[in-house]
Every structure is written in C-alpha cells, then in structure tokens.
Amino acid sequence: MLVINDLHVRFNGREREAVGGISLTINDGEIVGLVGESGSGKTVTAMSIAGLLPRRQCTYSGDILLDGKDLLHAQRSELRKLHGKEIGVVFQEPMSSMDPLMKIGHQIGEVLRIHTDLSMSQIKEKALEAMASVELQNPEQIYDCYPNELSGGMLQRCMIAAAIVIEPSLLLLDEPTTALDVTIQAQILELLKKLNARLGISMLLISHNLNVVRKLCSRIAVMKRGLIVEIGDTESVFLNPQHDYTKALIKAIPTRERRFG
Ligand SMILES: Nc1ncnc2c1ncn2[C@@H]1O[C@H](COP(=O)(O)OP(=O)(O)OP(=O)(O)O)[C@@H](O)[C@H]1O
Ligand SMILES: [Mg+2]
Numbered sequence: 001m002l003v004i005n006d007l008h009v010r011f012n013g014r015e016r017e018a019v020g021g022i023s024l025t026i027n028d029g030e031i032v033g034l035v036g037e038s039g040s041g042k043t044v045t046a047m048s049i050a051g052l053l054p055r056r057q058c059t060y061s062g063d064i065l066l067d068g069k070d071l072l073h074a075q076r077s078e079l080r081k082l083h084g085k086e087i088g089v090v091f092q093e094p095m096s097s098m099d100p101l102m103k104i105g106h107q108i109g110e111v112l113r114i115h116t117d118l119s120m121s122q123i124k125e126k127a128l129e130a131m132a133s134v135e136l137q138n139p140e141q142i143y144d145c146y147p148n149e150l151s152g153g154m155l156q157r158c159m160i161a162a163a164i165v166i167e168p169s170l171l172l173l174d175e176p177t178t179a180l181d182v183t184i185q186a187q188i189l190e191l192l193k194k195l196n197a198r199l200g201i202s203m204l205l206i207s208h209n210l211n212v213v214r215k216l217c218s219r220i221a222v223m224k225r226g227l228i229v230e231i232g233d234t235e236s237v238f239l240n241p242q243h244d245y246t247k248a249l250i251k252a253i254p255t256r257e258r259r260f261g
Contacts, residue, residue: 001026002064034046036224093179169201214238
C-alpha cells in the first residue's frame with residue numbers, strides 16, 4: 001500500500017508550491033487516476049513517489065510510505081534499491097526514456113542485472129517473459145532490435161515490459177498513452193488493465209483523458225494548483241462531481257465520448 005501524507009514540494013525560486021500538501025492512498029491492487037490541468041502538480045507528485053525529485057533544487061516535506069518504507073526521506077542508495085524493485089515507472093515519451101544505442105532486450109533486462117543475482121540466461125528469459133506478457137509479437141526478434149527499429153506503440157509496450165520485469169508492487173504511469181494514436185492507446189490501456197488483474201500491481205495513472213481514467217481507475221483524484229480538490233470513487237465523481245473544476249473537466253469531454261466512452 002502506498003500512503004502519501006501531506007506532501008509539499010516547492011522548487012527553489014518559486015513562490016508557489018508545485019505540490020501544496022496532498023494526501024493520497026493507493027491500496028494493493030488498486031488503480032488510482034490523477035487528473036488535472038497542466039502545471040497542477042501531477043508529474044511532480046509522481047516524481048516524488050519515484051524518488052526522482054531533484055532534491056537540491058527544491059524543498060519538500062510530508063511522508064510517502066510504500067508498505068511502511070519511507071520513500072521521500074530515504075538515502076539515495078536505499079532509494080535506488082527500493083525503486084528498482086518495488087516501483088516501475090512509465091512516462092509519456094518512450095523514445096526519450098530509451099537508450100538509442102542499446103538493444104531493447106538488454107534495456108528491459110537492465111533492472112534485473114542491477115537488482116538481482118540472476119544469471120545472464122535467466123535475465124534473458126525473464127525479459128522475454130515480460131515482453132510476451134505485454135503482448136509483443138516475436139519477443140525473440142524484438143529482443144535484438146534497437147529502439148529506432150520499433151513503432152511508438154511497440155516501444156511503449158517495451159517500456160511497460162521494462163517497468164514490470166522485476167514485478168514491482170507499484171506502477172507509476174505518467175500519460176502513458178498520450179503520444180500514441182487512438183487505436184494503440186486503447187490496446188495499451190487494455191493491456192494495463194490485464195496486468196493489473198493478473199499481477200495485482202497497484203497503479204497511479206496520470207492522464208488528461210478522463211475517459212481513459214474512467215475505464216481503468218477505481219478511484220480518481222483531481223488536482224488543481226498543487227492541491228487535490230476532489231477525490232472519490234470514479235463513478236461517483238463522474239456522476240456527481242462536487243468541485244467546480246471537476247464539473248468543468250467533465251463538461252470538457254466531447255459529448256459523443258461522454259455518452260459512449
Ligand atoms: N524542475 C522544476 N523546476 C522548477 N519548477 C518545476 C520543475 N518541475 C516542475 N515544476 C513546476 O511545478 C509545477 C507542477 O508541474 P507538473 O509538471 O507536476 O505539472 P503537471 O500537472 O504534470 O502538468 P502537465 O499536465 O502539463 O504534465 C509547475 O508549475 C511546474 O512549472
Ligand atoms: Mg505532467
């Protein structure tokens with residue numbers, strides 16, 4: 001279980017806090033959606049959980065506990081261990097998170113090389129398994145490809161494979177499908193849902209697309225200017241939004257999609 005308690009983050013030189021005191025719990029196996037306008041603090045929240053805050057460039061306080069272990073204040077070395085093993089991260093741009101000069105399979109197995117004592121052949125086997133579980137056709141073949149040889153959708157599947165290969169308990173997804181076309185988007189979302197059901201991985205899904213969130217998430221948190229202004233079960237938030245900002249967000253969904261999405 002992930003517990004965020006009164007998280008504050010302020011970047012040096014900024015007057016306003018990027019995150020102004022948020023509290024949020026993600027239960028085991030749960031998918032929670034995080035939505036909100038650009039600059040509302042969604043990515044900074046995810047970075048705080050992922051241990052990717054540039055600590056010297058900001059001040060922060062509060063608690064982030066994953067199964068009781070403190071993620072916000074842990075030493076770097078401790079964090080690196082925790083993050084490799086317990087938390088997988090998938091960001092919007094698959095290309096920018098991949099090393100263009102390293103074969104795909106090698107990148108997917110990387111985290112196992114760092115965090116486990118598995119042999120080379122065991123690592124390859126695990127990487128191929130993860131690639132199969134994200135429904136990549138011909139994992140063996142893709143294993144030896146370089147990133148520029150794959151399509152955006154395939155790359156995003158590879159990113160997800162890399163994030164789950166070590167079987168983390170939590171997956172952070174920051175706009176994981178925004179860069180992809182609609183059909184591929186739907187396939188990736190379906191895949192995330194399956195992975196959640198099959199492996200029981202908890203997920204934090206950041207998205208601008210409320211329909212995406214509605215399909216996947218049991219609960220939804222709405223951020224505005226660094227604060228969570230509304231949080232609740234997805235359906236009740238959709239059917240009975242309390243905050244004006246949430247109402248506006250829902251109103252902004254194209255009607256056709258609202259009805260049939
Ligand atoms: N490294 C940084 N240095 C200074 N300010 C930053 C830094 N990263 C983020 N911020 C600021 O923190 C605030 C929150 O940004 P954040 O990236 O979390 O927004 P977001 O909700 O993810 O927006 P978007 O939907 O556009 O991705 C913004 O005001 C942003 O300018
Ligand atoms: Mg963001």
